[in-house]
Amino acid sequence: MGLMDEVQRFNTTEIGTQFISPDGREFAKMPVGGGRASPTSPFEILRGDLANVLYEASKNDLNINYIFNTTITKVLSNDDEAVKVELSDGSVHEFDSAIAADGQWSRLRKLTFAPEDVTEVDKGLFVSYYTVPRLSSDNDWWNIYHALESRVISTRPDPHCTIRAALMLMPCSEQQRKDWLEGSRSDQKTQKELVKREFADAGWQAPRLLDALDSTQDFYMQNVQQIRMKQWSNGRVVCLGDAAYAPTPLTGMGTALAIIGGYLLAGEISEMEKGAHPSQAFDGFDSKFRPFVEKIQNIPSFVPGVVHPRTAWKIWLLQTFVWFAALFCRTPWIAGWFDTEGIDPETHDSGFKLPAYPTLDALIEKSECGL
Numbered sequence: 001m002g003l004m005d006e007v008q009r010f011n012t013t014e015i016g017t018q019f020i021s022p023d024g025r026e027f028a029k030m031p032v033g034g035g036r037a038s039p040t041s042p043f044e045i046l047r048g049d050l051a052n053v054l055y056e057a058s059k060n061d062l063n064i065n066y067i068f069n070t071t072i073t074k075v076l077s078n079d080d081e082a083v084k085v086e087l088s089d090g091s092v093h094e095f096d097s098a099i100a101a102d103g104q105w106s107r108l109r110k111l112t113f114a115p116e117d118v119t120e121v122d123k124g125l126f127v128s129y130y131t132v133p134r135l136s137s138d139n140d141w142w143n144i145y146h147a148l149e150s151r152v153i154s155t156r157p158d159p160h161c162t163i164r165a166a167l168m169l170m171p172c173s174e175q176q177r178k179d180w181l182e183g184s185r186s187d188q189k190t191q192k193e194l195v196k197r198e199f200a201d202a203g204w205q206a207p208r209l210l211d212a213l214d215s216t217q218d219f220y221m222q223n224v225q226q227i228r229m230k231q232w233s234n235g236r237v238v239c240l241g242d243a244a245y246a247p248t249p250l251t252g253m254g255t256a257l258a259i260i261g262g263y264l265l266a267g268e269i270s271e272m273e274k275g276a277h278p279s280q281a282f283d284g285f286d287s288k289f290r291p292f293v294e295k296i297q298n299i300p301s302f303v304p305g306v307v308h309p310r311t312a313w314k315i316w317l318l319q320t321f322v323w324f325a326a327l328f329c330r331t332p333w334i335a336g337w338f339d340t341e342g343i344d345p346e347t348h349d350s351g352f353k354l355p356a357y358p359t360l361d362a363l364i365e366k367s368e369c370g371l
Contacts, residue, residue, distance in 0.1 A: 003053055010049040012158050013140050016040050019322050020145040024204055027319065028326035029141070038329070040142055041252070046158055050255065061367060072098075075111045075237070080277065083236040097236045097278040099265070101258075104227055106243035112234050121226035123248055125304050126180045128167045128195050130219040131158075132212040138163055146315045147202035150308040155205065165209045167199055170308040184223040191221045224248050224304075226297055232290075233282035240265060245293045250304055253296050260352055264289050267357030292352045 016031035017039045030038040045053075058064050067087075074086040075098075084094045100108035109118065132155075140157045147153065150170040155163050171177035183194040192213045199206050213219065227246040232239045239245075241258035248254070268281035268288075309315045 001057070003057055006053045006057070007043060007045055007050070010045050010053065010159055011042075012044040012046060012156065012164075014040050014044045014142055014157055015140045017142040017144065019319065019326075020143055020204060021319070022203065022315075026141075026143070028323045030326050030329060039252075046164075047255070049159070063367060071102075072108050072111065075108070078112065078235040078237055095236075097238065097269075100237060100239040100243045101241050101262075102243055104225065104242040104246040106239065108237065109239050109243050112237045113229070113239075117230050117234075119228040121228060123224045123226065123250065123299070123304060124170050124177075125224040125250075125308070126169050126171075126184060126221065127224060127249070128191070128219065128221045130165055130213070130216040131162045132165050132209060132216065134161050134163050135208075145204040146307075146309060146318065147199075147204070147206075148310070148312060148315070150305075150310045151199060151202050152308055153199070153202060153204055153206060153209065155209075165212075167195055167209065168308065169198060170305060172310055181223065184221050188219055192219060195221075224250065226299075228297065232286050233279060236278055238265065238278070238282045238285070245297065247293070247297050248299070250299055251296050257293060257296060260354070261285070261289055261293075263354065267355065267360045270357055270360035270363060288355065289352075 014032065016029060016033075018026040018030070019028045021027045030040070032038055032040045032042055055066070059066060071088045072085045073088050076084040076086055076092065078084075078098075082094045082096065083098045084092065085098060086092050098108065100106045100112070102108055134157075138155070138157070142156045143154060145153045149172055152166075152168040154166045154168070156166075158164055169180065171180055179194065183191050196210050196213060199210060225246070226248050227242065227244065229239065229244055232244045240261050242254060244261070245257060246254065247257060265281070265285045268284040269278065271284075272278070272281050307318065309318050
């Protein structure tokens with residue numbers, strides 16, 4: 001796509017992952033150069049920064065029209081002729097097809113698909129993300145700290161002179177799970193109060209991060225779930241990215257699946273026969289990509305529980321394993337033991353072989369030439 005330099009320009013500056021002991025000191029480091037054994041990728045970029053890179057690269061294309069602060073509120077028709085939608089500004093538009101790329105809780109998906117067509121796979125984990133001011137004592141590592149009662153706190157650098165905090169919790173009782181489910185669906189004030197109460201005694205940087213909750217402007221709480229659909233399309237509407245197959249942040253592959261999926265969908269549309277119904281392209285997209293998506297979504301049953309230990313001895317056991325892993329992953333043949341699905345740091349390879357679409361290449365070349 002010719003955007004690698006821009007992606008690298010917005011790199012978060014994260015130099016690797018390190019684990020923090022109960023007394024606040026690091027005890028295991030996995031530098032970014034450690035291959036797939038390191039949780040940190042050479043291509044760490046914030047979602048907002050990546051969205052801006054893609055927008056800047058496409059905003060002047062005559063074939064693209066961006067409309068901001070507007071959503072689809074109704075699907076008026078979805079038939080053999082067209083898909084007609086009403087927007088939040090009251091205007092009505094007709095299209096050859098509509099692509100639901102509006103995230104895990106896609107509004108367009110809900111307007112088009114029956115509830116039984118979509119399965120939400122709950123991973124039993126709640127995460128709160130937000131930005132805090134950077135201190136002189138902060139570093140450029142992804143710092144991960146395990147507290148008792150299945151709580152994890154992490155801090156990560158960004159290229160904007162701030163720190164990204166994440167507070168993770170796996171409920172330890174049915175009542176706690178109900179409280180967090182209810183909290184995740186509540187207003188932001190209620191969510192922040194819940195986080196303050198649950199992490200008050202967590203230790204490490206919890207006091208600093210909780211103090212920053214009231215002033216942060218980008219707080220977001222997520223009930224970590226996968227999205228699985230029987231079929232990604234219905235008539236002239238097709239789902240893409242997290243709207244179709246959210247793999248959860250546990251895989252580290254959400255962005256890769258979204259971008260690769262976008263390429264495949266565009267390629268299949270470009271190869272359609274003249275006058276054909278778009279379902280022809282949607283079916284090709286589904287059949288080519290679904291096996292790889294399902295492979296990525298196949299998370300072991302012990303994840304994320306294994307990295308959210310509840311008791312002190314389980315935390316010690318996990319930290320001992322992490323210490324040995326960090327020590328041995330510097331040896332190439334041992335590092336292979338820890339390889340997982342994901343982007344290869346050396347070859348940039350996702351593990352999915354991209355098919356060639358000559359018609360799409362020709363269309364892109366014409367667009368770049370202003371034709």
